[in-house]
Amino acid sequence: MSGTTDDPTAGDPTDGEPTAGGLTTDDVPIGDVPIGDVPTGDAATGDPGAGEARPGAPGASGVSRPALWGTVVGVVIVVLAVLFADSGGGTGDLASGTRTVGGGYGTTRTVAVTLAGMRIRPATIEVAAGTRLRLKVTNADAQRHDLKVQGGPSTPMLSHGHSDVLDLGTVTGSREAWCTVPGHRAAGMSMNITVAATSGTTDASGDMSGMDMSGGSSTGPAAGTAGPDLSAAFSQGWKSRDATLEPVPGGTVHKVELHAVRTTAEVAPGVRQQMWTFGGTAPGPTLHGRTGDVFEVTLVNDDPSMGHGIDFHAGTLAPDRPMRTIQPGQRLVYRFRAERAGAWLYHCSTMPMLQHIGNGMYGAVVIDPPGLAKADHEYALVSSELYLGTPGSAAQVAKMRADTPDAWMFNGAANQYVRQPLKVKAGERVRFWVVAAGPSDGISFHVVGTVFDTVYKEGAYLLKPGDSGGSQALDLSAAQGGFAETVFPAAGHYSFVDHDMRHAEAGARGTVEVTR
Secondary structure (H helix, E strand, O other), X not given: OOOOOOOOOOOOOOOOOOOHHHOEHHHOOOOEOOOOOOOOOOHHHXXXXXXXXXXXXXXXXXXXXXXXXXXXXXHHHHHHHHHHXXXXXOEOOHHHOEEEEEOOOOOEEEEEEEEXXXXXXXXXXXXXXXXXXXXXXXXXXXXXXOOEEOOOOEOOOEOOOEEEEEEEEEEOOOEEEEOOOOOOOOOOOEEEEEEOXXXXXXXXXXXXXXXXXXXXXXXXXXXXXXXOOOXXXXXXXXXXXXXXXXXXXXXXXXXXXXXXXXXXXXXXOOEEEEEEEEOOEOOOOOEEEEOOOEEEEEEEEOOOOOOEOOEEOOOXXXXXXXXXXXXXXXXXXXXXXXXXXXXXXXXXXXXXXXXXXXXXXXEEEEEEOOOOOOOOEEEEEEEEEEOOOOOOOHHHHHHHHHOOOOEEEEOOEOOHXXXXXXXXXXXXXXXXXXXXXXXXXXXXEEEOOOOEOEEEEOOEEEEOOOOOOOEOOEEEOOOOEEEEEEEOOOOEEEEEEEOOHHHHHOOOEEEEEEEO
């Protein structure tokens, strides 16, 4: 990006934080770590060391060298026995995520556990019943993570390179462990501790299906149901989101502050859902500018329990710092120059992005093409999918991965512009800016009863007034954008839809009310 820099004063999420447990990455080898006292100095090598008794002479304790050798040999045998029982010298294929550490009653095993890339390694620890198990947990990821053991202890939230030790005590039954950051467990950050079945133990699979450990509650239909009742009424006092695209602000530098916050919104008639948002709304504010304008966006993370970042498709810049994840209470400044026109997506840059976008962290940036003619009305419509349920829960994430939303919507609420139509007059030129936020589905934008005489898609005109042809739909894949224009010929009610009829019938539709 030309002349674009990240805020040099923005704090790095790993700076200034104490190391949990006083450990660092260097303290954690791959595999198992011996527990217990290991002989130091030269005693373990059999050298009595300086100051020990010389041949034929009594030592400081009056013990002859042969007697001392016998003592040393005995100590070495004992130490080797302890190490053999306590070293955690297990087997297994770390690449496949399984670690077998054996053990049994009266033994202790310590296993190094690494958190990185939305995975916990090893993914499975196999241990004999009665073993005292300890986990030395290190976060090797840029994001903060923790590890919670089912029915047992948990680490604090660990920054990059920080470690903590969990003592599970004597393990007699299988259990699961996972990262408690919302959505991380559903994204794959879980681990099974399996124990050979004995009387009184749990099932060795560690299955916890049906247990919601994510916190909160779902207010939407269960997975597999027909979704929200779109024929119902919205709550009393509800208002649709104003779809009007505001004019470009004055000047060429636009400063915006966006707060990453959670909010609860009515996302379908009578259905309220917790959303992760930029600025308290999903989608976030629509930014508007011209080619060459500079946007200076300050992102503030007001989410108390998880990190967030931001990615503006309208700019070109190295993502390392401006798109990094910032932790609760932190902020960063993201500057970019809008060098090319178009309708652009912005979204949370923190993994798992499927969940962060799918739970509401997206918005649009509109950059006018040079010489754009005036329209009587300009509307910004951001299409997206709706996944009901506790954000980050296994049930909700399963729907996201299967691409089976509960509804589709424009501007964050299914059917909202059916209940409260957009209003224009006959003969007026209307420009519809459309961005497909996904996170997985695109859109085929169509207005029933009229045709488009202007279509602009992904930075280029496909059709202009005066051309002999017309267009019936603006087709966009996920993360694409553009606009289409039409002049409504007469008074009436004109539906606009996603012409993928599964989407239209499940909430991706609205009405333009045209008067004389």
